[in-house]
Amino acid sequence: MSTETKNKQSENIKQEMINLTIDGQVVSTPKGSTVYQAAQQLGIDIPIFCYQDRMPALGACRMCLVEVEKMPKLAASCSQGAMEGMVVHTKSKKAEDGRKSIIEFLLINHPLDCPICDKGGECPLQDNTLDYGSGISRFVEDKRKLEKKTALGPLLIVDQERCIACARCTRFGEIVAGDDALKLKDRGFRTEIGTPNDQPVESKFIGNTIQMCPVGALTSQVYRFRARPWDNDTVESTCTLCAVGCNMKVDTRDNEILRVRSVENRDVNDIWMCDKGFFGYEHVNDDNRIKTPLIRRNGELVPAGWEEVLELIANKFKEVKASPKVGALGGSPLTVEENYFFQKLFREVVESPNVDARVGLSQQDKDQEAIPAGTEISLGEIESLDNVLVLGSDLTETFPVIWLRLKQGMNNGAKVVVTGHHQTEVSPHSNKEIIHAPGEEFAVLDQLEKEVLPTLKGKSALFIGEQYLKSTSRRKILSTLLKWKKQNPELSLNILEGTGNDLGARFAGMHPAIGPAGSDAKQTGLSSSDMLIQASKEPWDLFYVAGANPAAKVPAPLWDQIREKTKFLVVQDLFLTKTAEEADVVLPTLSFIEKGGHVINIEGRIQEIRAAKSAPEGLLSDAEIFTLIAQRLGTTLILDKEFSEHLKVERLPFKVPTQLEEISASTQLEEIKGEQLRLSLSQKLFDHGTRVQYSPAIEQLVKEPTISIHPEEAINRLLKEGDLVVVESEQGTLKGTLKVTEAVAKATVVIPEGFPELSVAQLGMKLSNATAVIVKKG
Amino acid sequence: MPELRVLLKNIDVPNQKDLAVYEQDQGYATLRKAREQTPDEVIEIVKTAGLRGRGGAGFPTGIKWSFVPKDPNLEKYLVCNCDESEPGTFKDRVIIEKDPHQLIEGIAIASYAIGAKKAFIYSRGEFYEGIHILQAAVDEAKAKSHLGDLDIVVHTGAGAYIAGEETAQLDSLEGRKAQPRSKPPFPAIAGLYGKPTVVNNVETLCNAVHIVKNGAEWFQSIGKERNNGTKIFQISGHVKKPGVVELPLGTTLREVIFEHAGGMLDGRTFKAVFPGGSSCSLLTEKDLDVEMDFDSLAKLKTMLGTASLIVMDDSADMVKVAHRLMEFYQNESCGKCTPCREGTRWMVQVLERILSGEGTQSDLDLILNVCDDMAANSFCPLAVGAAPPVISSVVNFREEFEAYVQKNPNADKPREMKVKAYI
Ligand SMILES: Cc1cc2nc3c(=O)[nH]c(=O)nc-3n(C[C@H](O)[C@H](O)[C@H](O)COP(=O)(O)O)c2cc1C
Ligand code: SF4
Ligand code: SF4
Ligand code: FES
DSSP states (O other): OOHHHHHHHHHSSSOOEEEEEETTEEEEEETTOBHHHHHHHTTOOOOOSSOOTTSOOOOOSOTTEEEETTOSSOEETTTSBOOTTOEEESSSHHHHHHHHHHHHHHHHTOOOOGGGOTTTTSOHHHHHHHHHOOSSOSOOSOOOOOOSOEEOSSSEEEOTTTOOOOOHHHHIIIIISSSOOOEEESOGGGOEEEOGGGOOOOOSOHHHHHHHOSSTTEEETTTTTSOOGGGOEEEEEEOOSSTTOOEEEEEEETTEEEEEEEOOBTTTTBTOOOHHHHHTTHHHHOTTSOOSOEEEETTEEEEOOHHHHHHHHHHHHHHHTTOSSEEEEOOTTSOHHHHHHHHHIIIIIIOOOOEESOOSSOOOOHHHHOSOSEESSOGGGGGGOSEEEEESOOHHHHSHHHHHHHHHHHHTTOEEEEEESBOOTTGGGOSEEEEOOTTOHHHHHHHHHHHTGGGOOSSEEEEEOHHHHTBTTHHHHHHHHHHHHHHOTTEEEEEOOOOTTHHHHHHHTOBTTBOGGGOBOSSOOOOHHHHHHHHHHSOEEEEEEESOOGGGTSOHHHHHHHHHHEEEEEEEESSOOHHHHTOSEEEEOOOTTSOOEEEEOTTOBEEEEOOSSOOOTTOOOHHHHHHHHHHHTTOOOOOOHHHHHHTTSSBOOOOOOSOOOOOSSOOOOOOOOTTOEEEEEEOOTTOOOHHHHTOHHHHTTOOOOOEEEOHHHHHHTTOOTTOEEEEEOSSOEEEEEEEEOTTBOTTEEEEESSOGGGOGGGGOSSOOBTOEEEEEEO | OOOOOSTTTTTTSTTTTSHHHHHHTTTTHHHHHHHHSOHHHHHHHHHHHTOBOSSSSOOBHHHHHHTSOOOTTSOOEEEEEEOOOSTTOOSHHHHHHHOHHHHHHHHHHHHHHHTOSEEEEEEOTTOHHHHHHHHHHHHHHHHTTSSTTOEEEEEEOOSOGGGGSHHHHHHHHTTSOOOOOOSSSOTTTSOGGGSOEEEEEHHHHHHHHHHHHHOHHHHHTSEETTEESEEEEEEEESBSSOEEEEEETTOBHHHIIIIITOOBOTTOOEEEEEBTBSSSOOEEGGGTTOBOSHHHHHHTTOOOTTOEEEEEETTOOHHHHHHHHHHHHHHHOOSOSHHHHHHHHHHHHHHHHHHTTOOOHHHHHHHHHHHHHHHHHOSSHHHHHHHHHHHHHHHHTHHHHHHHHTTSTTTTSOOOOOOOOOO
């Protein structure tokens, strides 16, 4: 029985208990527990290989054998139910002999290449051999000879000789991730690890299998043969590569990051992470990082000293003080503290209200936005939900580990209804799915209201994602959901939007209408798109961009105008982004693995990040840079006390209004004419953003971005898969390769964000889902 | 004693596989009779008759059926096990090829008794002809409305002995690799797709037809107490007349071999027999008077199993026999559990080494010891069955093993382990 089912059971007030004796001690355990679980209660350690407590017991490896009185054979304690009056011996001669025999069987064909094995030093097989192995082998035959190095895709390498066929990795794919990524092929002693149809492994979660493998059979391309575990220094931190905020530990050696592993947190990521988290750190080690400040001289960016650039920026700040044509952009990769300094520097020192961390496609104003991103329930509660409605959210691509939590919920019995503009990896697991064109959200909500809402019993949750939120009707959609909540108090609202530390940036006040800790901004500034649009039309004094790449987020001709009209552009980043290449001053800064501070995840949970390695020489953190600039202008940036108090809570409260007033702002959908289709922007976990580009392992997981339409739409336009097509909006055009798939709704075109090679930004500023576009042969 | 043909009664009737011919000898009348009674009454008849499963384990069939929950809202399934992959076993094949409607009628009766609306016949894929005959018979029975609302699916396995084990069979039916499941829950409670399921052997289900037709008392009158009815014995090996023969349970081993199978080949003498397929201990000359039934064979620490006699004469090389059988288990081990996956392979290696003249004296005890460990701690009965043929060969014919070992000049020295560099 999984721990989850047990959790569910323990909610029942009267939990039936049974008593048994293990090694002479009496233990009382909930009915349905296994002997292994009961032994754990007593702190009695029984060795295991195949058992992993997030999955039901398999009983395959037989390592956990114990003696049960009155039973003719030894029992596998991981799967043997505990029964009233049972008398168990875990350390009797019979039990120990049984386990010794299992270790002997496991070792006869095990290569025992411990001295060169990644797992050596943290290997359960090594540890159990120490306890149960015989010094002398009775096996004098030839060991099984198998492939030592089979690459199953770009990240995973399997050493077939080391595999003990415990099935943890294959069952992870079947039970936890639902992606069936790995399979045990053939049978008997010929059993080997493979993939369905021998294709490269298809998974966003394969790092977990490496972590779960009890031997050194599964290794990663990045860590393989790089270190012995005892030589590593380990620091616990938080992943900021998406807004789930998985808890992680970073292993370094000689100040170089070698690997990332997950850290258990039942409230957030449980024991899991996604492959972006496991392998996305590589960009931090990349040699392409900017190493010194750069300054533009005679049209060229050339290295400069910190003194010079900081002085230059400080002087510029003096010049543009209180100008309405100054803006601060970015903040998602920065900590809460850094965002706080960033907005303070601009609001109080430069006296500009134009601060915005949201640099990208659509940004609603505060009224349209209605309710900002965040979840009412904690991620840990997902696995005990009874019903979930996933509305327009591509979970595995945007909040991958939320999918794992939801899958666990489904394993525990949750029913899931999915709606959206295209199918997702969640589709095959859903109990009901509605695929529809952008703009048809209200018809779908009506249908759900009639067919699904009345059937919801128990704890239910709405997960609403970007397909619906990036709609001009966002406010109206959310007001419908609030109405549902009123009818069903057990229904929680969870708004899944954004990435990295987006919530932290907003909480710190990097928002034109909102100050620190959710206060109203003293003076409302321009949103980033309004700033950029204005700067494209009339002269603009200064942009300060930190951790953002606006040049990639607006149509190229528009950017050229913006750049031309912007007198001074400062970019602060790890890499020379498209925007940085055109800056007047570029400031190198630190990654999330080299600094400390706080970040806020999608639940509003305030978590710490810690420096796992020291900063590269000569680099400063965003916070240090802001502080030094402010100092030159006579201001000391400090976190004010009241604000730091806010960071001491575990989770920010997620405030859901009881209802939303209709506002006059246009929620009217533009009419669709003739050949037009409606645009739906999609997100990819492995997009081609800067950090992925400089992380070679996960870069190999990036799939070529395509423009996707339904086969009927393709036939109507005489288009076929692979055609080069042009997408036209009122504001621009985009060329790309066509994909024809029934996974997409009719009357819809799906284009992913985050790919420089297929830059959807070319279609215009302020794009929303349902924008009418034309697709034709290119 | 002459043969007593009940299940095999009509196998030689021309075109018995055709429905019209089957109907001539009261075909499907018993099914109609069963449906006139309540399902519980049908179960009760089979229980009283004392029918024990013919698939190998000998579990009482009526009791198995009565474990199925009665809740009419629960979907239930019947699975007919026709995987027949145990070495020496070839009885189900005769029935599906010669008298398929008898099986279909049995399936329909059992399905009625347990409340299943869907039944599966899981046949080993190699029964190419039988599968086609079965399918045609199912279609015919369906077309003539004998099946009512029962749907029967003929499913073809892909070649795995372990798919005969009932829970592995369910996994295979569900589209996964055949590997056994943990019990409990037993299939009767949570089987195919998690629904209550009865798995019965072909011969078991055919017996049900005759029990319902002739009554429990008739069945009890055949064979012995707790071991009632006839049994289809299959005899292979060094006998004059290998084949199938149907006899009451309790017929002596001697009679089966020397009367019904025609005795040993000319000029040869009896040496040993595996009485119940390959997964049991062999018997020798001294055991020839054992009565062939579940309980008598259990007393000799062997098994009736599928009542498949593999008979060996004095020309049999017991080391080769042990090696050949262990090789079978090595190849058929599903690989799920450690002792079986590793142990079968290890034993094949040791036996191979002995055969090649490189065995040592200590290998013989090693074989006994490792086989014990393997059978004691495996997940499912496959490995439990892999040990006895080898152990009993070593125990009964140790001198043959020693003769091989003595070919090795270093037989009395422990062998050095070959250490290889893998780096
Ligand atoms: C390795 C293994 C192979 C088996 N193969 C078969 C088989 O081919 N046919 C069969 O009927 N039972 C086979 N069994 C027995 C089944 O698990 C099960 O006991 C039987 O089908 C139940 O039917 P019965 O009650 O009618 O005997 C096998 C068992 C094991 C452990
Ligand atoms: S690769 Fe590792 S986790 Fe997977 S079955 Fe083999 S030993 Fe187990
Ligand atoms: S004993 Fe183990 S490996 Fe062998 S068939 Fe059964 S489960 Fe599979
Ligand atoms: S841990 Fe119990 S059988 Fe593997």
